[in-house]
Amino acid sequence: MGLLFDIKRYAINDGPGIRITLFLKGCPMSCVWCHNPEGIGKKPVKLYTRKKCIGCQTCVHACPEGALELTRSGIVTDKTKCKMCGTCVEVCPACALEISGREWTVNEAMREIEKETAVMDRSEGGVTFCGGEPLMQPDFLLELLTRCGQEDIHRAVDTTLYASEEVVRRVIPLCDLFLVDLKLMDSEKHRHYCGVPNERVLENLRLVAASDVPYWIRIPLIDGVNADEENIRKSAEFLASLPKPPEMINLLVYHDIGKNKHDKLGTTYNPHQYAMRAPDEATQQRCLDIFAEHQLTAKIGG
Numbered sequence: 001m002g003l004l005f006d007i008k009r010y011a012i013n014d015g016p017g018i019r020i021t022l023f024l025k026g027c028p029m030s031c032v033w034c035h036n037p038e039g040i041g042k043k044p045v046k047l048y049t050r051k052k053c054i055g056c057q058t059c060v061h062a063c064p065e066g067a068l069e070l071t072r073s074g075i076v077t078d079k080t081k082c083k084m085c086g087t088c089v090e091v092c093p094a095c096a097l098e099i100s101g102r103e104w105t106v107n108e109a110m111r112e113i114e115k116e117t118a119v120m121d122r123s124e125g126g127v128t129f130c131g132g133e134p135l136m137q138p139d140f141l142l143e144l145l146t147r148c149g150q151e152d153i154h155r156a157v158d159t160t161l162y163a164s165e166e167v168v169r170r171v172i173p174l175c176d177l178f179l180v181d182l183k184l185m186d187s188e189k190h191r192h193y194c195g196v197p198n199e200r201v202l203e204n205l206r207l208v209a210a211s212d213v214p215y216w217i218r219i220p221l222i223d224g225v226n227a228d229e230e231n232i233r234k235s236a237e238f239l240a241s242l243p244k245p246p247e248m249i250n251l252l253v254y255h256d257i258g259k260n261k262h263d264k265l266g267t268t269y270n271p272h273q274y275a276m277r278a279p280d281e282a283t284q285q286r287c288l289d290i291f292a293e294h295q296l297t298a299k300i301g302g
């Protein structure tokens with residue numbers, strides 16, 4: 001069994017071709033900009049969309065735990081009482097409540113993947129395992145990778161590589177492409193913004209680069225955090241020093257989609273008020289030029 005919080009079909013930015021992307025729940029990092037904050041915790045979470053709520057209180061009366069209350073700011077869930085049974089979600093006439101994260105068997109997940117076989121074949125696409133951090137559920141991931149391999153489905157793993165060396169070594173022979181995030185080269189800053197240092201990421205990236213499996217690098221490009229000349233130059237130098245360069249570097253321009261998700265979770269986006277902005281075109285071009293100076297292929301976008 002594994003915990004998924006989303007499945008995206010017809011994905012065109014998660015690797016080559018048209019893909020189905022499975023989002024595995026749980027992440028050891030907590031990047032302040034994360035656009036999937038509902039995927040960070042290891043357990044299911046409830047999302048509430050205030051603007052959809054009509055205030056009927058059907059959920060309040062239906063909840064067997066008495067965990068819900070209608071307040072001036074809408075429905076509030078007492079997390080100490082809520083057992084995530086989903087009763088409120090089922091009865092809500094306005095679809096204002098949803099639970100993100102449910103258990104899937106490997107067979108169930110494979111059936112979803114197999115539904116996309118024709119599209120994947122036509123477009124030379126495949127399946128991408130994303131998250132959260134897919135390496136946080138290694139047994140589930142390894143089983144799915146094995147099964148997809150048996151069916152000749154192209155497999156990409158979108159990861160921070162923040163995992164044990166043993167897990168990375170087990171994933172390498174079962175994966176056709178790694179999409180690896182390189183968020184910040186300075187380990188202290190990495191810890192500051194993402195909650196953990198980066199040494200393990202860099203060590204595991206050396207392992208991947210020394211293997212036969214191709215990899216792409218993804219950098220969420222954020223002015224005020226990592227789009228400065230020093231960080232981009234250090235990233236380029238590090239990548240150029242690896243046994244095998246990345247096939248592609250995707251610079252993912254910062255967006256604040258996570259804000260809306262935090263509103264639905266009842267949590268605070270960017271609580272420390274860090275200055276985070278999308279870099280302007282001149283900065284984006286400067287970053288591309290630095291990678292080009294190091295004979296590395298980079299582009300804006302996924």
Ligand SMILES: C[S@@+](CC[C@H](N)C(=O)[O-])C[C@H]1O[C@@H](n2cnc3c(N)ncnc32)[C@H](O)[C@@H]1O
Nearest residue numbers: 033034035131132159160181218220252254255
């Ligand atoms: C949500 S992450 C999940 C995979 C893995 N945990 C990771 O971070 O690489 C998927 C991709 O979205 C990117 N991303 C997350 N938040 C973003 C944001 N606010 N703006 C741009 N890219 C973002 C990450 O850098 C990563 O490449």
Ligand code: SF4
Nearest residue numbers: 027029030031034132
């Ligand atoms: S590592 Fe990825 S999923 Fe985890 S918090 Fe950072 S961006 Fe989000």
Ligand code: SF4
Nearest residue numbers: 053054056057059092
């Ligand atoms: S049942 Fe849905 S619409 Fe009615 S109060 Fe609860 S969340 Fe709002």
